[in-house]
Amino acid sequence: MRALLVVLALLLSACAGAQDGKTTITFWDNNGGPGRTPIYEELIKRFEAANPDVKVDYVGIPSSSVQQKYDTAIAGGSTPDVGGVTTSYLAHLAGQDALEPVDERLEGSSLKGKLIPGLVETVRQTSADGKLYAVPASGNMDVVWYRSDRFEENGIKEPVTWDELVAAATKLTNPAANQYGFTIRGGAGSVFQLLTEAYSYSGVEKFYDGGKSTVADPRNAELVRKVAGLYKKATPEADVNNNYTQMVAQFTGGSVAMMHHNLGSTADVMKTLGPERVSAMPLPKGPSGKRTVVPNPTDGFAVFKGSKNADAAWRFVEFLVSPESNGYWNEKVGQIPANTDVRNAEWIQKNPAVKMALGVLEDPATVLVPAPVHLPEYSSITKTDTEPLYQKVLLGQMQAQEFLDQLAAKLTTAQQDWEKRK
Numbered sequence: 001m002r003a004l005l006v007v008l009a010l011l012l013s014a015c016a017g018a019q020d021g022k023t024t025i026t027f028w029d030n031n032g033g034p035g036r037t038p039i040y041e042e043l044i045k046r047f048e049a050a051n052p053d054v055k056v057d058y059v060g061i062p063s064s065s066v067q068q069k070y071d072t073a074i075a076g077g078s079t080p081d082v083g084g085v086t087t088s089y090l091a092h093l094a095g096q097d098a099l100e101p102v103d104e105r106l107e108g109s110s111l112k113g114k115l116i117p118g119l120v121e122t123v124r125q126t127s128a129d130g131k132l133y134a135v136p137a138s139g140n141m142d143v144v145w146y147r148s149d150r151f152e153e154n155g156i157k158e159p160v161t162w163d164e165l166v167a168a169a170t171k172l173t174n175p176a177a178n179q180y181g182f183t184i185r186g187g188a189g190s191v192f193q194l195l196t197e198a199y200s201y202s203g204v205e206k207f208y209d210g211g212k213s214t215v216a217d218p219r220n221a222e223l224v225r226k227v228a229g230l231y232k233k234a235t236p237e238a239d240v241n242n243n244y245t246q247m248v249a250q251f252t253g254g255s256v257a258m259m260h261h262n263l264g265s266t267a268d269v270m271k272t273l274g275p276e277r278v279s280a281m282p283l284p285k286g287p288s289g290k291r292t293v294v295p296n297p298t299d300g301f302a303v304f305k306g307s308k309n310a311d312a313a314w315r316f317v318e319f320l321v322s323p324e325s326n327g328y329w330n331e332k333v334g335q336i337p338a339n340t341d342v343r344n345a346e347w348i349q350k351n352p353a354v355k356m357a358l359g360v361l362e363d364p365a366t367v368l369v370p371a372p373v374h375l376p377e378y379s380s381i382t383k384t385d386t387e388p389l390y391q392k393v394l395l396g397q398m399q400a401q402e403f404l405d406q407l408a409a410k411l412t413t414a415q416q417d418w419e420k421r422k
Contacts, residue, residue, distance in 0.1 A: 030084035032060020139336035203288030216408035266334030
């Protein structure tokens with residue numbers, strides 16, 4: 001009897017040791033919330049089933065406060081093992097020496113050669129030393145959502161050029177019926193969106209040329225004048241203060257026929273209007289006929305240098321960006337999967353907006369013009385300093401060229417200061 005008790009005790013001890021011996025890693029979701037947390041919970045369940053020696057502790061953080069949370073954790077030496085990141089603040093994190101470069105790990109990984117090169121490049125361009133500090137997982141792209149039913153009713157074809165878009169917006173406007181052809185984002189977030197429009201029109205292929213910002217190129221100013229010319233003629237007057245939420249409300253509410261945003265609007269517009277009444281098109285081209293795209297910040301995953309379980313953390317990153325996980329995630333959120341093995345998935349063939357955006361990004365003729373999100377001042381320059389000036393342009397109180405000259409001067413100074421610090 002005593003011998004049996006000893007054996008049972010040893011067995012229990014062995015079981016407890018196996019549990020205690022699990023490697024636990026902490027994962028910070030940089031956009032936690034009811035829409036995305038359940039997707040990660042499912043993926044973590046799958047990962048732990050396939051990797052019984054690793055446990056993942058999930059922490060969901062709202063996107064509005066994630067950069068501050070990371071800064072606090074870095075200062076206090078309490079960073080997670082793995083974190084969701086975007087290129088909008090990746091340079092800031094890498095600049096604090098908080099992240100592991102992943103180039104060598106990728107070389108020996110099943111992900112080698114399986115990531116969309118353009119997304120990898122947008123991540124790499126954020127670093128001062130040319131190293132890769134995150135693995136891209138999702139791409140996003142600005143599109144113009146439009147009411148395909150109203151286009152059909154009015155005999156209008158999908159615009160290919162900005163002039164065609166302006167003509168369509170004018171034709172679809174009837175203020176007496178509270179119907180407008182387009183909506184302008186004049187409030188929060190307006191300038192980044194405006195710049196994507198300007199470069200799509202101008203065909204200018206670099207954000208900087210010889211260290212000088214190209215934002216003030218006269219062709220960009222021409223586009224700003226065209227958009228401002230639509231204000232109150234083919235857009236609601238309230239657009240001067242529009243943020244993302246208000247634009248979506250106007251579009252889904254039926255008062256505007258076209259809205260420039262990105263694939264992040266997919267769930268909202270499809271839920272309200274449905275695929276039979278709404279479609280997406282790339283931003284139109286300008287007179288040059290070139291397809292130039294200013295990419296949205298790229299989402300991905302980084303391993304933190306302070307991790308004591310970096311190998312397990314990397315295994316989790318590889319899992320999240322594997323074809324199965326990457327396809328599952330992007331199907332749920334309606335974005336572009338970074339893993340090229342997902343490109344022929346059935347769900348992409350059934351999602352015209354994602355299929356179109358993926359085609360644009362992978363078209364060899366498309367020129368990506370990454371915005372300088374590596375600059376610590378980029379956000380304050382384009383938001384705090386410049387959004388009020390754009391409102392003046394819309395209200396006819398400032399010329400488009402003067403507005404862009406001021407913006408370009410600030411971006412040039414910030415870039416030169418950054419070059420000196422490298």
